[in-house]
Amino acid sequence: MLLFPSNRPLLVGLLTALSQVLAGQVPVHNGVIGGVPEASTRVLSTPGILAATGDGTAVQTTPGKLRVVENSGVCETTPGVYQASGYGDLTANQSMWFWFFAARENPDTAPLTIWLNGGPGSSSMIGLFQENGPCRITNDSTGVTLNPFSWNNVSNMLYLDQPVGAGFSYGNVSVSTSSEAAADVWKFLQMFFADSRFSKYQKNDFALWTESYGGHYGPTFAAHILDQNAGIANKTVNGTTINLKFLGIGNGLTDPLAQYPGYLTYSASNPYHPLVSNDVLQEAISAWNSTGGCQDQIESCYSTNDNKICSQAQSICNSGILSRALGSYDPYYVLSTTPDPYPPDLAPYLASTSLMSKIGAESQWVMSSDDVYFNFADSGDWMRNSRPLLESVINAGVRTIIYDGDVDYILNYVGVETMVDALQTKFTTEYARQQFANYTVASQVAGMYKNAGAFSYVRIYGAGHEVPAYTHGTLGVGQAAFQMFSQIMSNNSLSPTELTANGTATGTSTPSSTSKPNSSSVPQSSLWILLSAIVGAIVLLPFDPIILL
Ligand SMILES: *[C@@H]1O[C@H](CO)[C@@H](O)[C@H](O)[C@H]1NC(C)=O
Ligand SMILES: *[C@@H]1O[C@H](CO)[C@@H](O)[C@H](O)[C@H]1NC(C)=O
Ligand SMILES: *[C@@H]1O[C@H](CO)[C@@H](O)[C@H](O)[C@H]1NC(C)=O
Ligand SMILES: *[C@@H]1O[C@H](CO)[C@@H](O)[C@H](O)[C@H]1NC(C)=O
Ligand SMILES: *[C@@H]1O[C@H](CO)[C@@H](O)[C@H](O)[C@H]1NC(C)=O
Ligand SMILES: *[C@@H]1O[C@H](CO)[C@@H](O)[C@H](O)[C@H]1NC(C)=O
Ligand SMILES: *[C@@H]1O[C@H](CO)[C@@H](O)[C@H](O)[C@H]1NC(C)=O
Ligand SMILES: *[C@@H]1O[C@H](CO)[C@@H](O)[C@H](O)[C@H]1NC(C)=O
Numbered sequence: 001m002l003l004f005p006s007n008r009p010l011l012v013g014l015l016t017a018l019s020q021v022l023a024g025q026v027p028v029h030n031g032v033i034g035g036v037p038e039a040s041t042r043v044l045s046t047p048g049i050l051a052a053t054g055d056g057t058a059v060q061t062t063p064g065k066l067r068v069v070e071n072s073g074v075c076e077t078t079p080g081v082y083q084a085s086g087y088g089d090l091t092a093n094q095s096m097w098f099w100f101f102a103a104r105e106n107p108d109t110a111p112l113t114i115w116l117n118g119g120p121g122s123s124s125m126i127g128l129f130q131e132n133g134p135c136r137i138t139n140d141s142t143g144v145t146l147n148p149f150s151w152n153n154v155s156n157m158l159y160l161d162q163p164v165g166a167g168f169s170y171g172n173v174s175v176s177t178s179s180e181a182a183a184d185v186w187k188f189l190q191m192f193f194a195d196s197r198f199s200k201y202q203k204n205d206f207a208l209w210t211e212s213y214g215g216h217y218g219p220t221f222a223a224h225i226l227d228q229n230a231g232i233a234n235k236t237v238n239g240t241t242i243n244l245k246f247l248g249i250g251n252g253l254t255d256p257l258a259q260y261p262g263y264l265t266y267s268a269s270n271p272y273h274p275l276v277s278n279d280v281l282q283e284a285i286s287a288w289n290s291t292g293g294c295q296d297q298i299e300s301c302y303s304t305n306d307n308k309i310c311s312q313a314q315s316i317c318n319s320g321i322l323s324r325a326l327g328s329y330d331p332y333y334v335l336s337t338t339p340d341p342y343p344p345d346l347a348p349y350l351a352s353t354s355l356m357s358k359i360g361a362e363s364q365w366v367m368s369s370d371d372v373y374f375n376f377a378d379s380g381d382w383m384r385n386s387r388p389l390l391e392s393v394i395n396a397g398v399r400t401i402i403y404d405g406d407v408d409y410i411l412n413y414v415g416v417e418t419m420v421d422a423l424q425t426k427f428t429t430e431y432a433r434q435q436f437a438n439y440t441v442a443s444q445v446a447g448m449y450k451n452a453g454a455f456s457y458v459r460i461y462g463a464g465h466e467v468p469a470y471t472h473g474t475l476g477v478g479q480a481a482f483q484m485f486s487q488i489m490s491n492n493s494l495s496p497t498e499l500t501a502n503g504t505a506t507g508t509s510t511p512s513s514t515s516k517p518n519s520s521s522v523p524q525s526s527l528w529i530l531l532s533a534i535v536g537a538i539v540l541l542p543f544d545p546i547i548l549l
């Protein structure tokens with residue numbers, strides 16, 4: 001699994017360790033999380049096809065149709081629950097990997113959710129095996145265990161590796177923006193609903209849940225689906241209407257101008273510990289608001305909409321601010337120094353040829369595709385503002401939730417809440433009037449939330465970037481995220497639940513009149529961990545990027 005260029009002369013071992021973790025979501029280039037390396041120094045990583053059959057012959061693709069393996073018996077072992085995995089061939093040269101799990105109960109009427117990880121270029125197998133799927137990877141990365149808080153308890157789940165190049169998807173990597181990615185995902189969904197095995201789900205409510213770079217994907221894909229629906233209605237587009245009703249975005253990058261100052265604030269003051277020394281923090285602040293600094297860069301990107309300028313903004317901001325203000329901590333979970341070995345690596349499990357042949361996978365799994373990442377880095381898509389599209393989707397009546405785990409730095413709650421506060425929608429006035437209330441799960445406070453109309457926001461305590469992978473108090477791993485998902489997917493606002501005498505959780509009658517102070521109190525201890533010698537060395541190295549899983 002060569003995600004990163006291997007021509008680094010120094011500190012290779014350290015960087016490899018760092019890369020493996022960051023590869024989860026955002027590549028590290030030149031020691032910069034989400035860095036943009038010179039084109040001449042890049043190494044592309046087109047994975048080999050047919051690792052599963054091993055005979056080297058070309059796969060017979062079926063453009064416009066799915067190729068499916070049913071009931072492989074992998075991951076979902078609950079009796080009677082249907083599953084299918086395989087490829088949707090967009091063209092003869094572009095095959096998109098998917099894995100479908102029917103709902104554990106009432107699949108015919110349960111909604112259908114598509115789950116997408118971010119990157120850009122990260123595999124949605126991350127969500128499946130580390131976050132919300134029917135099974136979870138074990139800590140030693142050798143196997144899986146059944147997940148009692150799987151999101152397929154209440155929804156049919158479709159995990160898709162996109163764009164082509166990510167995960168088990170393979171073929172000509174041609175997508176370099178969120179809107180191009182949206183077009184391919186829509187095409188895939190058309191194939192999915194045209195397939196006799198899945199056409200019955202077309203009438204069900206449809207949801208899009210995503211995370212991280214999904215702060216761009218979610219609004220862009222949802223808006224594209226609505227637009228195509230309108231085209232189908234007025235006969236300018238041929239296709240199947242997609243009943244998009246719900247949108248969920250976890251720890252997402254949506255509006256960089258609103259969100260980037262959050263790195264400075266969160267680094268200095270979060271519920272856990274400061275991340276860097278005051279000197280380093282001052283450098284990062286200056287990198288934000290000095291002339292030509294990050295703020296100016298993002299503003300030029302917004303006003304010019306120019307690929308080069310936006311790409312340069314990504315490079316400057318991610319080295320000057322994002323990477324710098326992190327210190328030695330894990331960008332996805334600041335309670336650990338980097339690299340945090342949790343959630344466990346999926347690569348050893350997904351590289352098994354016997355597993356691949358059972359599920360019908362034909363290409364070596366890539367957690368995060370550099371080919372895809374570089375295309376996006378060059379288009380400057382990272383620094384574009386997806387907030388207007390999010391506003392249009394909310395105003396179109398799609399019930400929307402934004403959520404954020406408070407131990408995550410890379411898309412921290414400070415930035416995300418600033419973005420949420422900046423939203424201009426029909427629910428904005430009501431949202432601003434609310435105060436945060438405790439989000440209790442089975443009587444334990446698991447976060448704080450607000451509802452306004454069909455919009456909700458929740459900050460989840462104790463959770464890193466991949467919210468459903470974490471636990472808080474004595475709750476189960478993923479229990480709080482599961483409650484949130486279930487409530488939204490049953491078309492309700494968020495509400496606290498209490499533990500009943502018989503051990504089940506039940507809704508309480510008083511939602512959001514109670515409140516707690518709008519901002520959390522933050523300890524100001526000086527836990528300056530100065531591994532900055534090492535970090536400094538990494539930053540000076542000639543190579544490496546940041547990934548938003
Ligand atoms: C794409 O597929 C077609 C048909 O299979 C083949 O002729 C062509 O060489 C392929 N192109 C690339 C770039 O792989
Ligand atoms: C797996 O590792 C995590 C993080 O170190 C730990 O909290 C959890 O208890 C471990 N799970 C098991 C089953 O040992
Ligand atoms: C989810 O479904 C499984 C299998 O039916 C069940 O054991 C588990 O208790 C369910 N989880 C929840 C939270 O209801
Ligand atoms: C492959 O992608 C390139 C752009 O990256 C495009 O120009 C070319 O037409 C594609 N080829 C095929 C066969 O899809
Ligand atoms: C049809 O709907 C599309 C999508 O909303 C819109 O862009 C287009 O202008 C409409 N065309 C006509 C003829 O109404
Ligand atoms: C829709 O499909 C029909 C039949 O294939 C075709 O005649 C028509 O031109 C298509 N319309 C659009 C808008 O693509
Ligand atoms: C830069 O930002 C910091 C922190 O927000 C602020 O204290 C300082 O006044 C700003 N400096 C300039 C020149 O705007
Ligand atoms: C969700 O509830 C709202 C009212 O709160 C209703 O207008 C809407 O039709 C419902 N949507 C679905 C998918 O049931």
Ligand SMILES: *[C@@H]1O[C@H](CO)[C@@H](O)[C@H](O)[C@H]1NC(C)=O
Binds near residue numbers: 500502503506
């Ligand atoms: C547990 O109690 C709640 C209310 O107190 C009730 O709604 C629920 O059906 C009970 N569950 C079981 C399994 O008995």
Ligand SMILES: *[C@@H]1O[C@H](CO)[C@@H](O)[C@H](O)[C@H]1NC(C)=O
Binds near residue numbers: 445
């Ligand atoms: C919220 O929970 C905290 C404990 O985490 C508690 O101290 C506080 O009183 C609760 N606030 C409300 C409004 O219930």
Ligand SMILES: *[C@@H]1O[C@H](CO)[C@@H](O)[C@H](O)[C@H]1NC(C)=O
Binds near residue numbers: 517
């Ligand atoms: C909380 O929000 C209210 C109204 O939005 C505001 O008046 C108050 O100052 C805020 N409190 C804090 C502690 O930020």
